[in-house]
Every structure is written in C-alpha cells, then in structure tokens.
Amino acid sequence: MTALFDTHCHFDFRQFGGDFDSELSAAKQQGVERFLIPSVNEDNWLAVQQLSYQYPEIYHALGFHPWFLPSQPAKALPSLVQALEQRSSQCVAIGECGLDFVTDTPSDRQESYLSMQLELAQQYDLPVILHCRK
C-alpha cells in the first residue's frame, strides 16, 4: 500500500477527542503514516505540540487561522515569535494562516496577520499552510 501523509488534519479538535487512539489507528489502517496538524491560534498551540510529542508520526504548525484571530496583534505576534523560537523539530510549518472573505473578520486585520506570518516564515525558513476562501 502507498504510504500517505495527511498534510492538513485537525486531529486536536474535540471531534476526535473521544477516542483519539482509535481514530489514529483507523487512519493508519488506510495507509496514512504521517500527519500534519495546523493550529488555529495560541489557544491550541499547546494541544498540537503535545500531540506531536506524544506521537512521532504527527507534526504540527503554529500560527493564526483567519477565523480565530486574536483582537490584539501587539500581544499575539510576540507569542508566536516566542513559540517559534522554542519550537521542536516536529514543528514544520507556520499556519494555518490566510484570508477568508466568508468570515466577518475585517479584511485589513486578516491581511495584517497574514503578512506578519509570511514574514516569520521567511525569517524562520518554514513553509506556510494557507487557508484561502473567496
């Protein structure tokens, strides 16, 4: 069977929380051998980091999803820099970040978060996981 790498899987969301081990095992039975969990904002960074410490086949990304942007970029951005400075080798990307014009979040706020994360991606030489809608 071909080995698969699910590069965008929100395994930390509570829909998987009831029986995480069996969800992971079911995915592996279908040939998925590696997983990349994007984060959505600071509130789930610890969860995705812990999952990738616990399971070596799980990698994670750190960032701010356009649906979950903190209201105070001045506080949020230094937190991301600090998390990136302390990242493990399991942190392989920035994201999920991007633009979403279905959500009510003002476009200028989304654009400023996206620009900042693209700059950090260059600075830390990491790829980005982009969310692009409308």
Ligand SMILES: [Zn+2]
């Ligand atoms: Zn996503």
